[in-house]
């Protein structure tokens with residue numbers, strides 16, 4: 001359920017390394033807890049994000065939550081499809097529901113995050 | 127789904143609700159009175175209806191509402207207590223209701239006296255030194271409180287950039303801090319439901335302007351370490367802000383000023399029984415300790431001998447934050463509430479509010495998860511996790527089903543730190559019979575979750591409008607600012 005090659009933050013974001021770039025989204029656990037996502041507010045391409053600082057907001061019928069960047073760097077891609085299809089976050093949080101891609105300035109920050117097993121323990125599913 | 131038309135759909139061209147006699151003053155052509163660029167080319171798109179159409183339309187709509195005058199309304203954090211009808215009469219006394227806000231002070235002495243005396247009473251209950259009546263609601267009170275704190279630090283030449291907020295806080299707290307330009311730092315709660323003192327200490331330093339604390343907090347629990355928290359916050363020179371939305375639990379028993387708070391807002395529309403929700407505007411009085419008094423909004427009501435006046439001469443004031451002097455009619459209601467109850471009565475308010483909440487908490491415990499098992503104050507947070515895991519029924523479904531039993535739903539999915547939260551605040555004005563009837567309904571719903579979960583999942587079944595598709599409504603916004 002939680003891909004082994006992703007890293008996970010305590011705030012329920014995942015980070016996937018892709019040749020020096022890092023793809024970011026929220027976990028299945030977070031998507032389920034939020035229930036139906038209705039809106040995702042993402043940064044602009046070119047903006048800077050900082051490690052474990054808010055970079056956007058995800059809103060469901062139940063709550064609005066901040067999104068925390070699992071790595072520092074420059075945003076090089078945002079998932080424009082979420083604008084019209086926020087339900088992708090619920091349907092495929094670890095895939096089609098991705099949020100941003102970051103050109104990481106310090107990829108070693110990812111070492112400070114959890115691996116899949118650590119994350120499962122974090123959410124009480126291990 | 128719509129069983130009667132919008133008021134716009136009732137419109138018939140030329141229909142009017144009234145007729146006026148011919149004016150005996152010669153008419154001036156509009157073009158001579160209004161510059162051409164300000165003149166409409168087409169008439170405004172208002173519904174053209176008769177008075178009877180309007181009365182029927184809105185009376186019918188009002189039947190769709192659920193109000194405290196109709197049934198039990200245990201909406202956590204909102205203190206939906208009974209609003210005595212006597213207050214309505216008093217607020218409508220022509221001397222108050224028809225008083226123009228620009229009436230000269232010497233002709234408005236009664237109103238000014240009422241404000242001044244209300245201020246004295248609220249000061250005493252809060253353990254504070256000065257008040258402002260201007261904020262229009264709780265969140266507005268927060269804004270004023272933080273503006274006052276910011277002005278205080280500015281006057282001392284201190285540059286502080288952070289406001290600390292617990293993870294159990296109402297969303298208005300971090301929103302307010304951000305609006306005032308502060309960086310918001312969130313601190314977690316501990317296993318007993320208190321603010322985690324050790325975690326707080328990690329963030330406390332000379333960058334901190336204030337801690338915004340709610341006491342009792344949004345879990346309905348008294349912050350057991352509030353004295354130590356105040357001590358640590360003051361040790362770094364920061365201010366203690368109380369979100370007084372939950373003042374109903376301690377009014378007349380303990381005073382925020384004695385707990386170490388420097389500023390607080392009170393929701394008169396909660397604790398002091400003025401109508402709210404759809405029933406009326408709020409009133410978020412802010413009370414401060416003396417070191418913050420110079421920064422309060424102007425004007426401030428003061429007494430000189432036996433005369434009352436509005437003091438505008440406050441050079442350090444944050445300025446005016448609202449037209450005139452606050453929602454005056456609500457201040458009249460709150461004054462009536464205080465005077466009719468008196469000190470003994472107010473203390474009984476808090477005692478009964480706490481007793482009722484604990485009664486419900488204990489009686490519901492066999493059926494619903496209660497994450498924090500300790501004596502609560504005026505409200506408590508239960509959870510629908512058991513029903514969700516066991517029966518696949520969510521808190522949302524349970525809340526909707528309560529409507530079929532004739533009760534307004536509790537606050538749900540807040541505070542955010544409790545999964546499937548059901549936040550119940552009965553208030554002091556309910557009878558034992560009502561509380562028991564509510565317990566019966568909650569127990570019956572728990573049984574339905576097990577035996578007929580589909581019934582709960584598709585509730586409500588008896589209301590004029592059934593379950594709405596909230597997700598579709600939020601994803602496919604259908605908003606417009608003029609009729610199509």
Ligand SMILES: Cc1ncc(COP(=O)(O)O)c(C=O)c1O
Nearest residue numbers: 203263264265296298369371408
């Ligand atoms: C704990 C708490 N703080 C702040 C507020 C905001 O108050 P108001 O709705 O009067 O703006 C509320 C209101 O619901 C509340 O429950």
